[in-house]
Amino acid sequence: MIEKMPPQRQCKRSLRSATMEPSCIRPVAVESDRMSPPNGISQRSSQVKVYVHFDSQVRRLAGCSNVTLDVDEDTPLLEVIQRVGNSGTGALRSALMDEHDSVRPSLLIFLNNELVAKEKPCVLQDGAELTLTTLISGG
Amino acid sequence: MSDSNFSNGMENDFPKLDAIEFATYEWQMWADGIGELGQRKLKAATVLISRIGGVGGTVAYQLAAAGIGKLILAHAGEIKPSDLNRQLLMTHDRIGQSRVETARARLLALNPRLILELHNENINATNAQALIKGAGVVVDCAPLFEERFEMNRAIVRQCKPMVECAMYEYEGSLTTILPGVSPCLACLSPVAPTAWRREFPVFGAVAGTVACLAAMEVIKLITGVGETLSGTMLTMDLANMSFTKRKIHRNPNCSVCKGSG
């Protein structure tokens, strides 16, 4: 499930929240929707907690600073991002993904404060901190 | 290119300081790693700043104060009232007049020895290479991604270091691009974000904070002091005073810097 982070993990942004859209992330199931293993034995991988932070314009489009997700431990990073996008407003989805459901080349993805190459497969460990943002250009 | 390569040089390569310069810069020459030689390196340096608005204007002012020898400033147009909440080189009495000419008066009042080369134009595909040719370090403060990408292509081609700095609302970001060593702008994002708009929420104090940090990157590049943000993106959110350093990497398939270095 996607849930908003508990108060102690959320940024205190009272100034900003007054001018922003209400939180637009709605809960979605992120549990495994994969096919059963070939031998038919029901196997469910364990869940990990992923903290997703939004920065700059992505935060504005998300309507909140961060969300927490419980996902299968082997869920690919890009799938997590797609699910975040699909759970938000059209504007957030459009900032994260293009019309073919691919992650936009302008999206910056940081995993534990290190830039992730979009084409590199990557899985998330429990407690992973994911930051989704874009370059800014104000001068 | 590396940080230390840029600041290397024989002592005789750097111009001597006169008595007024010794008196003006005495206190900063006490800073660890600067001394007289560091100050002479600053005097020998030429820095190009793309746009002298909220960020670039304060970068220019700080570098003029620090005793940089020459600034090349590129910014088209005349002062508008909406510039004046952040563009500290501009003044109310000169609304409607040239930005770069106003900057000239303000910068020379602070540092009359400063050599200025002013261009009443913004960076574009036609002028980028020529403007950068005359500079040792570039500072990118343009509000349009098209200008930033143009500048990025030009510095990679000429292998010039560039301090890449920007702000949005309460946030700022900063990195230093050493072509062939650290990621260029296109490594991070080959295209502009879809949501970016020309007009953006801005406080002068946020722009100025980013600008002062950018000026320090320039000073470090020139003098060889400390560590720059090459390979690191510093982001800050002044709404909650959080500062974060994040590792960034070159894209081996980058359309701009692939094969350099």
Ligand SMILES: [Zn+2]
């Ligand atoms: Zn590159």
